[in-house]
Amino acid sequence: MRLLSAAGYLVLLSSLFTHGALESMNQYESIKDSHSDASLEVRPDNRQHLMGGNFTLRCSVNGGNSTGWIMRRHQGAKNISGCLQLNGKESIDRPEECHFIDIDSKNSGLYWCENTAENKTSNTVNITVVSDSEDEKPYTGSLVWLSGLCIVLVLLVLLPVLWLLIPGFREKLHVCPNGEFRRERVQQEMPKTKQDVTEIQWDLPWMEMDNLLDK
Template identity: 30%
Template sequence: MDVSPVLLLLDSANVSVSVWPPGSNIYLDESVLLRCTVESDSSFVWSYQWLRHRLHPAQTPNPRHLVSGDSYSITAVTREDAGSYQCQAELREVNISSLVILSRQVVLRVSDRPPPLLTLTPSSRQIFRGECFSVQCPSSLSQMNSSGWTLRRFPPRSGLFFTDQCSPLGGTVSTERPDTCAFTAVRENGGLYWCEGEEGRSNAVSISVSYGFIILRSPSSPVLLGDSVDLFCQYWTGNNGTTSFYKNGAEITTSTSSSGYREIKMRIEKMTQEDEGLYKCVSGDGRMESPESWLSVRPDQGSWMWITASCGLLLLLLVPLSVWLVHRYRYQAFCTRSCWPVSTEEPGDVGLPATKQDVTEVQWDLSWMEMSNLLDKQLYPGT
């Protein structure tokens, strides 16, 4: 009796989800990649579906998320991205009933703690083939340089995990900066880059090596509110006309200027939260279009820290002053005449002025009874 291939698959197939960079804690604004893997002895082709949270279909909730077959990528993490993720692998073959296998849920937690920052030069996620770029790990907390860090990379195309210093990654150590790895942009050097050390890991940045004719150079790290930002549309060869910039699919009317034979620059003044989004550039004839790149806008943490510290210092000064004012008010409001020295002389002992005075010249600091007696004596002598 022949055994159905489906039964064999049920015994041997296993579906799992891996997270890159590894770990359940992810950082704000970094790039994250989830990979679905089917371990099976068969050579059948699988189709994939991604589920988020309570098994609701992942319909790409916003443009930062991209679902492509066995990969689920997040361009710039926000707090909304926390939750559970799950992969569903399905097999459909002729003369074989469909087979669906679910992976275990992977829970991602978004950390509010700012990570050590990895530095890209030039600061752009899109790089032309053949160009040079460098990756610098953060400075170690316990050392003056970055020798305590290890650079790691995960290229989605090959699915292999590269580690150690520059040489296994296809780069070279910079002679001037031993903590910097220099690379020549080829297809194999694309993917996620991050650093790991005793303090944990840095943020992860996704680098895309373009073999096209146009790219968009935008900051690889978040832009601060109120700052001015320059976006560059760069051509592989010289541009032949006007260039248009787009944000979230809509053309931007901001003026542009040429900053070189191959580059067109667009400046955004005083960035606001509304300026956050997906940007791209398109040639004047519409034949060439760059990949989209996400631009994050964040508050200036230093300014908020300064404001918080100033408010704390002001409170330290106001609290003692308020206590003193309350004490002073209560002292003046409830203090009786016994608090002040009183003369022991009787009213009759008060002497009259030596010279005769007019009634209107009587001293007004006398009591009412004293003043009344004085008036009676002057109006009715002999009484």
């Protein structure tokens, strides 16, 4: 009895699995069929574009007849239809193309082509517009750190060399702004002591007497 119930359970699982697989295959085929008439292409072939750049979307329809096909974009909670409403520029020679010039963050979103009359859609293309400063910040920061390190190394090498080779440079580093260093140096070269002053005072009377005798 248990074997029969287990066998029945396996049969039920296999039938459910087969039904789900067939249903998913049918769903895939329906999606594939709905995408078979048109495909959305982007040039340049990138999903991420820099702010201020340009890109072009082209709704390529089998047979070349793009009548009835309209370009759409999903952004936030709303869908926008038409090249002009998408802030794009229509091509006169190729109506299936839409040019986006000087793009910004408003051009980001999910794009696709749709034929509402035939209830068909193309593949979707997710476009993201980023600022170029986001890519430059790490590089700029590392460049600043590298420049600062080079300046510090140059100063560490240059200052000792100047100290050893140029004596005048050493004196300039020790001179005070008010010139006290120069005055101290002159005083050291010509010292004036109290004993010297006393000797000069004693010599003055003898010099006066010598002058009187000469007369």
